[in-house]
Amino acid sequence: MPQSRRGMVAAPHYLASQTGAFILQSGGNAFDAAVAVSAVLGVVYPHMTGPGGDAFFLIHDGHTGKIEGYNGSGRSAAKATPEWYTKQGYTTIPSRGPLAAVTVPGMVDAWEAVWKKYGRLPWAEIIAPAVRYAEEGFPASPSLARWIMRDLEWIQQDTHLRSVFCPNGIPLVEGDIVIQTKLAQTLRLIGEQGSACFYNGSIGQMIGEATERDGSVLTKEDLAAHQGEWVEPVSTTYRGHRVYQMPPNTQGFSVLMMLNILENVDLSSIARFSPEFYHLVVETVKKAFQDRDRYLTDPAFRDIPIEQLLSKDYAKKLWYDMQYHPQASPHLSPAMGQDTAYAAVTDDEGNTVSFIQSLYFDFGSAYVPGDSGVILQNRGSFFSLDDRAPNVLEPRKRTFHTLMPGMVTKNGKPYLLLGTQGGEGQPQTQLSILTGVIDYQLTIQQAIGLPRWLYGRTWGDMSDTLKIESRSYEDIYSRLEAYGHIVEPIRDYDAVMGEAQGIMINEQGVFSGAADPRSDGIAIGI
Template sequence: MQNIMPTGLHAMVTSPHYLASHVGSLILKRGGSAFDAAVAVSAALGVVYPHMTGLGGDAFFMLYDAKEGTLHGYNGSGRSGRQLRPEIYTSAGETAIPLRGIRSAITVPGMVDTWWEVWRRGGKLPWEELLEPAAEYAEKGFPISRNLHYWMIKNETDLRACAPLESIYFADGKLLSEGDRLLQPDLARALRELQTGGRDAFYKGSIMKRIIAGMQADGGLLTEEDFTTHSGEWVKPVSVTYRGYEIHQMPPNSQGFTALMMMNILENEDLSQIPRNSAAFYHLIVETVKKAFRDRDRYLTDPDFAHIPLERLLSKSYAKHLYDEIDQQFPRPASFLSSAMGQDTAYAAVTDEEGNAVSFIQSLYFDFGSAYSPGDSGIIMQNRGSFFSLNTSDPNVLAPGKRSFHTLMPGMITRGGKPYALVGTQGGEGQPQTTLSVLTGLLDYGCTIQEALALPRWVYGRTWGEDSDAIKLENRDMLDIAAQLREWGHEVELVGAWDGIMGQSQGIVIGENGVISGAADPRGDGMAIGW
């Protein structure tokens, strides 16, 4: 199952929905920069992929500025409400923050602020032009895609439970079908107001007021002050070297550093001598994942609230120590139980003719986020804050004005300081693991970007909030491999050959000869467009 891998010499766009990729290519053709195109793609995804992302969610952007020759990150994650503390839940007899509903919608959406800052940094076209395609898709509609319809069916009960969502996704009491036109008039109005009012329309103006009015009417916990005081943050990416390349990820509160830890560990092994589709490969990879996740769960939170020892965690000496802990001579799995988490995410990437590159990812956290939309705002609120702990000894404990442990992690690889690859994926727990699969495919196994995305994948952990802590393997002639892993003591589940639980990854590679290759995950509805 292989998509066509477009190549070009000028520009490339890839996203998990073909309409959003088309929007990015239009913006570039009109003279927009990669920064412009990324904002336009991001906005379009918020309309055509509403189960994965939207104005009510967060975003992380990594940008390479060709003129400056510099790499920048923008952390567009929202903070919890200023009045929020664990007692709000524990005093009501709750042992955890609800995963759905209005009491899960407790962090300010960072998406719109991120668009504004990225556009201000490197945009060439007028702001309103970047949001026009998204507004038109919301107003005039678009055909419901395969992936969207799958999640509509899975979340039918939650969608019915929220009147504003029921009015969008149902007709005459029945769930809309794949290929039906989806209209989002209230979301269209919000996008039109953003076009004229800019960022302030969302955080200080009419959109904010509709969101807060709706939430207050329903017993919500966010306030106007939470919105008016919100701002994202420009940050320096964290980086490690790997076999002559530089690998960059977003710093905490993103889990991106875990992928860097994993690559550091694997650098101690000549992976090219271990067959990619072998029990030995999956044993080494999953044990590597466990080592990084153990430290992630020990430390990861908002760095404004706790020290995270990145210098030690990303050191080559620490990686060697972790590598030496892995039992390979007589393989047996280490015990580890990760925290349950969602994987509702959309990753996309853009390069332009000037050499600028943008790797970005956005999310509502779970599929359809909180499954709650306030009043007539047209905006689905994220439930990212549901991942906060109520345990005061936990580093990710809920506190006022705090950013949660965040799964989002757009990546970039440079060679000699210039972009070589842009890689990211949907997937919660699966994000660092799929990143690992793609990067080792590119750097150790000689794959093209399309081949790397199509490699059989695994996911270890409790993505989608499942109770199982097994290794899930895509079943492409995996019976013997699964049997060997079970003999070694691993718990293994075989899933579909191209299973959606593995997430949707996109990528761009820029060759030494200047040829740009782009790819979209065959597991999703995406497309790469280049010329």
């Protein structure tokens, strides 16, 4: 767990962390470094993220003390309706290929928005490291090599993906050099011309023409219409701390609901590795997920009673209901993708950035339009075609989003930055880390290394199970099954539990950085 007073970067890939440290040492601030880290992750972690996806930034301005967020998620195409898919015989939106590309990628706009408002280094310098890694190449990480093999069928169906990740018909393995020439060309143009070229210029036109030609609902007009937005975070208090999350259309409020419920019990009196602990937190998760699934979508299309959901009185009601039903309760959540990259950056000016980005599924839609080199996300495939569902597909709508960067303040100052990969797992892993630090007095590295649980299901799973990492707790599974849980033992530090990163800041201003042992990342202090 590195410690520093000048700055800290924690990212799920070591080259991204090194890039952030380099930007800070070159005179950039945390915002410059965050954008550079985000761009590099889009190159070196292409199975998880890239300029064809979305991003959310949660920011603390060290000069003003203001905390705000940038929603960099894209809206659905103007032609996107349930009828468009049902007329072609679909009962759900396809998860792969051009028909899975339903929403505009919002990440590139988010980069420039954050940099324009808060950055100070030249834009081209911020994007240059990503260009270099795309053009000159980098060694394939264990995670990338593993996902290439898992997704080989989809990779081989796309000309560009096949040429990059399976050259000459041979899948890349760990240590092989990954070169993405076309992506480098796109990133270089972005560095020279700004985000306008991606949405309104030559790149946007290339992507839009290709998607239309290949049968997607997404058009160049949809890209040209895109605009992200600055938003006010939602928050709650928890044992003397204030915890911030992005507002809907993200699921961030769900972990705030969980904290409100758990505030009704002295959690520290319950052993962290006990069946009682896991049962309590999983039932808490289910309560929050029931409301999340009932309401969450684009708030421009549906009223979401956030004030009620985050009220302490409502949390007490949920808590008492849990006590009346001490057995495991049924709740079948919608299957979700889980492939994401979270990172955090701090500097010695008091600036902090907690940010997260994704293509939704591994390699997103597994579709690269034209010669852009950009893998388009399949985030829009999570829309429902059922017009009774809150997250039903509608034109120009943002979908229910799993991405949720977190930030905690203590005595009014930034105290903790945290986030993780994993759809259903994001609020659960954040809950594990938050309670580990606040209730069990652990360091950020110890909290990230705790044995994790994961309730829910990812795409392809037919039932909700309670996955728990096995660390030789012999009777924990049988006792949880006696509570009524369907337990699925998972090996230690399994990647299915997500990849979390975090930074803790003590009262003296010392940064402690942590990267997940389940990831390819490191934390670097300067």
